[in-house]
Every structure is written in C-alpha cells, then in structure tokens.
Amino acid sequence: MTNLTVSNSTLALGFVLVLVALVIGYVEKLRINKDILIGVVRAIIQLSIVGYILKFVIKADDIWLTGACFVIIVINASWNAGKRGNGIPKAFQSSLLAISVGTVITLGTLVWTGSIKFVPEQIVPVTGMIASNIMVAIGLCYRNMMQTFTDRHQQVLEKLALGADIKMASLDILRDSIRSGMQPTIDSIKTLGLVSLPGMMSGLIFAGVDPVKAIKYQIMVTFMLLASTGLGSIISCYLAYKQFFNERKQLRNELIS
Structure with a gap:
C-alpha cells in the first residue's frame, strides 16, 4: 500500500496554487481576492479542528460521540440550507x-x-x-422555487381562481424545483469514469486500494447520493411550497415581489 506524506512544507509550497487564483482575480479585477483569502484561511482552520476532533472520536469509538457528530453535521447543513432559502418562512425547519x-x-x-x-x-x-x-440540493430547490413562483404567480392565481387547491396550483413549480435539486447529481453520474474520478474512488486509489474495489465503493456512493438528494429535494419542496400561501390559501405577495 502506498504511503502518502503531506508535510507542512509541502502544504506551504502548494499555496502557490492559491496564488494562481489570486492573480486571476487581480488581473481581471473580479473583486474576489478577499473572499478567496477568507475562504482559504477558514478552510485551513476548520479542517484542522475537524481533523483533531475526528481523531479523538475515532479513537474513543463511543456511540454517543458518534451520535453527537451526526447531530452537529445535520444541524449545520440545515442551517446553511435554510440560509439559501432566505425569505421562505420556516426554511431552517423544513x-x-x-x-x-x-x-x-x-x-x-x-x-x-x-x-x-x-x-x-x-x-x-x-x-x-x-x-x-442534500444541503446543496435543497439550496437549488429553494432558489428555483422562489424564482418560479415569482415568474408564474399569475398562472398560480388563475388556477386558484378556477378552484384548484394550492398543491394543484403549484404542481408544475414543485416538479421543476425537485428536478433542479436532483439534476446536478444526475448529471455527475452520467460522466463518472469518463470525465471525473470522484473523491472516494480517487482517495482509495491514492491509498493503494485495488481500483476495481475502489470502483465498487464509488458505485455505492453514487447510489447513496442519488437517493439522498431525491429524498431531501422532495421533502423540502413539499414543505416549502406551502409557505408561499397564507392561511386563506392566497399567494403571499411579500414572497413573490
């Protein structure tokens, strides 16, 4: 099995790759250099902290610590997904x-x-x-839902006027939003092995695992991500679309203006 060693000096030399992005941002006047630097610093700090925490949790091998990590990950992902649905009531809860x-x-x-x-x-x-x-999928769902409710509010009003309930009036928007959440995962599946060698597969191959075994793990991950994005997209959309209507089943103008 291959021994991989990444020293502090190697990481420091690798910072030249960040400089490439900074130079592009400066030359093209993109005004993103501050965000790049903040992002890099945060990534280093966050990953370092997480690395030591994971080392402790794995060594302890305690079910409660494992459960605590699960809860922290889920809550943090939900918080970030909720922020992407800014303006949608109860986006965090959904x-x-x-x-x-x-x-x-x-x-x-x-x-x-x-x-x-x-x-x-x-x-x-x-x-x-x-x-x-799931967090990324939900963010796409919320963005699509807010945009399509704004674009198609007249169609929704007409359906409501003709006697449709809020689900029937929003069905096309629901389907489009669920599809938008799942589409990136579906698109990435189509190019697996042809364009990209995904993270888990590449990591296992780097570690010296037989590529055929690495492929099996990646196929399992593919099934996992497809199912999770589907579940997350459909649940979040069916909870969120109701927030665009008031208790009298009227569109909330403040959300579609």
Missing part, C-alpha cells in the same frame, strides 16, 4: 426535517445492507457526504 430524514434513511440502509459498519471512521465521513449533498 431543511432540518429533509436533511434528517434523508440522512437517516440513506445511512440506515447502508448499515443494514452491510455496505458500511456502524463505527465512527465510517459513519461520520459518510454522514458528512450525505448531509452536504
């Missing part, structure tokens, strides 16, 4: 339920089928993969 259900069902299925074991070194990273993927 995101929390969608991410919790999607993560529990997907993770539970993987453990039940024996794809992964209920140990912290497997549960915590996989939870992060699932929750972050």
Whole structure:
C-alpha cells in the first residue's frame, strides 16, 4: 500500500496554487481576492479542528460521540440550507426535517445492507457526504422555487381562481424545483469514469486500494447520493411550497415581489 506524506512544507509550497487564483482575480479585477483569502484561511482552520476532533472520536469509538457528530453535521447543513432559502418562512425547519430524514434513511440502509459498519471512521465521513449533498440540493430547490413562483404567480392565481387547491396550483413549480435539486447529481453520474474520478474512488486509489474495489465503493456512493438528494429535494419542496400561501390559501405577495 502506498504511503502518502503531506508535510507542512509541502502544504506551504502548494499555496502557490492559491496564488494562481489570486492573480486571476487581480488581473481581471473580479473583486474576489478577499473572499478567496477568507475562504482559504477558514478552510485551513476548520479542517484542522475537524481533523483533531475526528481523531479523538475515532479513537474513543463511543456511540454517543458518534451520535453527537451526526447531530452537529445535520444541524449545520440545515442551517446553511435554510440560509439559501432566505425569505421562505420556516426554511431552517423544513431543511432540518429533509436533511434528517434523508440522512437517516440513506445511512440506515447502508448499515443494514452491510455496505458500511456502524463505527465512527465510517459513519461520520459518510454522514458528512450525505448531509452536504442534500444541503446543496435543497439550496437549488429553494432558489428555483422562489424564482418560479415569482415568474408564474399569475398562472398560480388563475388556477386558484378556477378552484384548484394550492398543491394543484403549484404542481408544475414543485416538479421543476425537485428536478433542479436532483439534476446536478444526475448529471455527475452520467460522466463518472469518463470525465471525473470522484473523491472516494480517487482517495482509495491514492491509498493503494485495488481500483476495481475502489470502483465498487464509488458505485455505492453514487447510489447513496442519488437517493439522498431525491429524498431531501422532495421533502423540502413539499414543505416549502406551502409557505408561499397564507392561511386563506392566497399567494403571499411579500414572497413573490
């Protein structure tokens, strides 16, 4: 098995890659250099802290610590997903339920089928993969829903006037929003192995695992992400669309203006 060593000096030399992005931002006057530097510093600090925490959790091998990591990941993902639905009432609560259900069902299925074991070194990273993927999907769902309700509010009003309930009047918007949340995952699946060698597969190959075994793990991850984005998208959309209507089943003008 290949031994990979990344020293502090290697990382320091690797910072030249960040300089490439900074130079592009400066030359093209993109005004993103501050964001790049803040992002890099935050990434270094956050990953360093998480690395030491994971080392402690994995060494302790305690079910309660593993559960605490799960809760922290889910709540943080829900908070960020909720912020992407800024303006939608109860966006955090909807995101929390969608991410919790999607993560529990997907993770539970993987453990039940024996794809992964209920140990912290497997549960915590996989939870992060699932929750972050659902978070991105929900953000896309919210963005699409807010835009399409604004664009099609007249159509929704006409359907309501003709006697349709709020679900029937919003059905096309619901379907478009769910599709927008799942589409990036579906698109990435189509190019697996042809354009990209995804993170888990590449990491295992780097670590010296047989590429055929690495492929099997990646296929499992693909199934996992497809299911989780589907669950997260449909739950969040069916909870969020109701927030565009008041208790009298009228469109809220403040959300579509």
